[in-house]
Amino acid sequence: MTMPLSRDQIAWRAAQDLAEGMYVNLGLGMPVRVANFAPAGEEIMFHSENGIVGVGPVASEAAADPDLTDAGSQMITLVPGAALFESSQAFAMIRGGHLDVTILGGFEVAANGDLANWDARATHKGQLVGGAMDLVTGAKSVRVMMNHTTRDGGARLLQACTLPLTGLGMVDRVYTDLAVVDVTPDGFLVRELLDGLGPDELQDRSGAELAFAEEYGVLSAPAL
Amino acid sequence: MIDKRVATVEEALDGLGDGASVMVNGFGGAGVPVALIRGLEALPARDLTMISNSMRFIDGYGPAIFADRRVKKVIATAARSRGPDTSAFERQWLDGELQVEMVPQGTFAERMRAGGGGIPAFFTPTGAGTDLAVGKEVRRFGGEDCILEEAMVADFALIRGQRADRWGNIAFTGTQGNFGLVMAMAARTTVVEVAALETRHLAPDAIHIPGIYVERVIERADERDGRTP
Numbered sequence: 001m002t003m004p005l006s007r008d009q010i011a012w013r014a015a016q017d018l019a020e021g022m023y024v025n026l027g028l029g030m031p032v033r034v035a036n037f038a039p040a041g042e043e044i045m046f047h048s049e050n051g052i053v054g055v056g057p058v059a060s061e062a063a064a065d066p067d068l069t070d071a072g073s074q075m076i077t078l079v080p081g082a083a084l085f086e087s088s089q090a091f092a093m094i095r096g097g098h099l100d101v102t103i104l105g106g107f108e109v110a111a112n113g114d115l116a117n118w119d120a121r122a123t124h125k126g127q128l129v130g131g132a133m134d135l136v137t138g139a140k141s142v143r144v145m146m147n148h149t150t151r152d153g154g155a156r157l158l159q160a161c162t163l164p165l166t167g168l169g170m171v172d173r174v175y176t177d178l179a180v181v182d183v184t185p186d187g188f189l190v191r192e193l194l195d196g197l198g199p200d201e202l203q204d205r206s207g208a209e210l211a212f213a214e215e216y217g218v219l220s221a222p223a224l
Numbered sequence: 225m226i227d228k229r230v231a232t233v234e235e236a237l238d239g240l241g242d243g244a245s246v247m248v249n250g251f252g253g254a255g256v257p258v259a260l261i262r263g264l265e266a267l268p269a270r271d272l273t274m275i276s277n278s279m280r281f282i283d284g285y286g287p288a289i290f291a292d293r294r295v296k297k298v299i300a301t302a303a304r305s306r307g308p309d310t311s312a313f314e315r316q317w318l319d320g321e322l323q324v325e326m327v328p329q330g331t332f333a334e335r336m337r338a339g340g341g342g343i344p345a346f347f348t349p350t351g352a353g354t355d356l357a358v359g360k361e362v363r364r365f366g367g368e369d370c371i372l373e374e375a376m377v378a379d380f381a382l383i384r385g386q387r388a389d390r391w392g393n394i395a396f397t398g399t400q401g402n403f404g405l406v407m408a409m410a411a412r413t414t415v416v417e418v419a420a421l422e423t424r425h426l427a428p429d430a431i432h433i434p435g436i437y438v439e440r441v442i443e444r445a446d447e448r449d450g451r452t453p
Contacts, residue, residue, distance in 0.1 A: 049329060050251040051399050066448060067386075068398035069252035073452050086401040086432065087251070087277075088337045091330030095350060119355070126279070126303040126314040127326050129356065134330035137350045168353040 002195040002220070004177035009221035010145050012037040014103055014175045017143070018044050025049065025094065025135055027104040028072045030145050034103055037224075045081070047099060049131040051090045054082025071131070094131065095138040102139035104132060106146040106174070108161040111187040111208040113171045115144060116163035129166075136167035148176035148205055155207030157181065157188060178202060180219055187211065192219035228392040228441050229421055233263035236415045236442045237380075241269050245378040247336070247407040248276040253452040255400035257417050259444040260382040261286040270294045275378055277332065277403060278302035279313050284453020290316065297323040299376070301332050306453070326356055331373050333406050339375035340409020340437070347372055381411030385433070388418040388443075389425045392435030401432055408437035417444040 011033035020042040026032045038044050046055040048070040055070055056077035064075040108116040118129045136142050174181045180192040190212045203210050230236050250256030265286035272295045279300050283290050290313040303324045305311035316322035328350050347370035351357050361372040383404040386397040394416050408414040421443040
């Protein structure tokens with residue numbers, strides 16, 4: 001079996017589905033890496049929920065401005081055409097359906113499109129919901145990036161989520177280190193599978209029935 | 225003559241006493257009123273309700289506020305410290321001593337905008353069907369379940385801006401703005417610390433918070449020392 005995709009490779013794969021003219025919000029952690037792999041030559045505007053459309057690369061030390069950060073406290077640059085605004089505007093864009101795509105991290109996704117990504121029920125840490133509930137409700141397309149299984153090998157694609165929900169029936173596509181899986185009215189539909197991994201092996205690592213697209217593709221990414 | 229300028233942090237926070245509700249701006253490290261948080265830390269006020277996007281900035285710049293158990297309730301989108309350790313506010317929440325109301329971030333902003341704009345409550349699909357909808361009225365609009373969210377107001381709002389004039393008009397730089405406008409709208413006493421208090425008026429078409437929402441402005445240098453908690 002080919003090596004499962006690294007975090008950067010999952011981000012690369014998610015980036016290949018972005019296209020010219022899209023307005024896209026990237027969640028904290030893995031998803032913000034998607035911007036590093038956006039298709040060259042296509043103008044994609046990244047939204048950050050602290051009040052930016054047009055997030056550019058992380059700033060160099062010389063150019064870093066602590067008053068110009070993204071939602072993850074990274075000091076960033078802006079691209080030409082960027083705009084800055086306050087939070088109720090940032091969320092009107094999200095809640096009003098103006099964003100084309102949101103890409104979020106996830107703990108669990110269910111076959112009906114439910115997402116759990118905000119409360120892992122940690123016994124020693126406080127809660128953090130951030131903007132995830134708004135993003136899954138408002139964005140036109142909701143995409144999730146996560147490893148296919150937990151560290152202990154437990155399934156994350158499930159018949160029903162076990163952790164507290166972020167949103168109900170909202171996920172459209174899941175990118176994992178093993179596969180690209182769409183959520184359809186009939187449940188999970190595998191679009192791409194890691195080279196050398198059989199459908200049965202992916203099914204064994206999943207907690208809900210998987211259907212496979214008639215001509216599902218090979219999931220591959222360049223060395224990064 | 226309208227003059228909202230004050231000279232000291234003590235004057236800026238005058239009237240902030242026991243039981244006060246306090247909104248604190250800031251997101252991603254920008255717009256955090258560090259001097260005012262430290263001023264609040266130096267006050268004796270207890271039984272506070274702290275309303276802020278993320279508690280780690282209040283805890284980072286004014287650790288005694290939580291460590292001395294002066295907060296009874298937190299309303300936030302994030303009540304988690306960085307790293308694996310359990311902070312004072314997390315420990316108090318886990319022990320059931322501190323009440324934490326988690327609010328989705330867009331609802332958090334909108335509840336303050338509503339509070340400052342005379343709208344007592346609104347319906348939104350955000351959060352419907354989740355644990356954060358428990359106990360809230362549900363109605364269907366456009367075939368979608370929506371939950372009733374109530375407006376939020378507070379006694380004080382503490383905000384960091386870039387420039388102000390004596391009329392209380394505020395201009396931000398970069399991403400400082402974040403929740404500043406809606407907090408200024410929603411608070412009875414809005415205090416803004418800025419890097420520069422202008423002697424003349426700000427350009428009227430480049431104002432991010434109109435002075436009608438602001439009660440006090442104070443000039444204070446950036447006290448972050450390049451650190452983000």
